Amino acid sequence: MSRHDPDARPLLLGEPARGLPLLALALLSIGLMVVDHRQHHLAVVRQWLSVAAFPFQWAAQAPLAAWTGLQDRLATRSRLEAENIRLAADNLALRLRLMRFAALEQENHRLRAARDSSSRIVQRSLIAEIVRADLDPFRQRVLVNKGSRNGVFRGQAAIDAAGIVGQVARVGPVSAEVILISDPMHSIPVQLNRTGVRTIAVGTGRSGELALPWLPQSADVEVDDLLVSSGLGGVFPPGYPVGRVTRVERDPARPLLAVDAVPFAGLDRDPEILLVWFDSVIVEPEPVPTAAPAAAAE
Secondary structure, eight states: OOOOTTTTHHHHHHHOOOTHHHHHHHHHHHHHHHHHHHOOOSSHHHHHHHHHHHHHHHHHHHHHHHHHHHHOOOHHHHHHHHHHHHHHHHHHHHHHTTHHHHHHHHHTTTTTTTGGGGGGOEEEEEEEEEEEEHHHHHHHEEESSSGGGOOOOOOEEEESSEEEEEEEEOOOOEEEEEEEESSSEEEEEEEEEEEEEEOEEEEEEEEEEEETTTBBBBOOOOOEEEEEOOOOSSSSOOTTTEEEEEEOOTTTSSSSSSSEEEEESHHHSSEEEEEEEEEEEOOOOOOOOOOOOOOOTT
């Protein structure tokens, strides 16, 4: 008689098959898919499951979204500065074109458009950054970061978006010193835009004040009159704004008026100025031909 192990049992009856739960789940999944496909009973269940899973989905996407947002906000400073400089240059160029409109309007009213052919027009401009400013009562000058290597020359006109700033007094290879129109040693030929009266505006040592000491008592000048450059002297192009008359004092005991003006340019505020080149060639009008003398034989 053969001997058997007392614990030996048939395999199928002794231990449950390990693949039976997987098989049951697979059959259940197939049944649920068939029921959902034909009768759509699980749509509500899927909606609730999607709502329950949303916080986990958001938590999984949050680091990537945060990193993307940080990259968008952390734009490089050099790119922003370059874009700012470009926009400032474009703004100055556009305002430079509009600067002479007030003067030209008055000239048209006085029928002086025929003289436009002799006006000196700005051909080229260069933006120069102010690196140092001396603004005391005895010295009104600024140092800019452009010099002879950039074509800057002594006596070159300097303007900003509002009006005339001054002229180059000294030039180095990489820098230049600009004397402002408010410097006590500076004077600029100007013209009253309303009447056409020419005079000289001199600096007072104060950034916000000019003086017109050479106007006689008979001069037609009023408060708020516009001062523009006359173009005399060959330094500044004609017709560019210089300032506005703020005070007119008439004293019969004196032969000259006491007239003050405020400059349009931001002499104590500008971070940069515009150095300009203009056409200095004056086109002389052609002489009017005279009638030919009658022939001697007639």
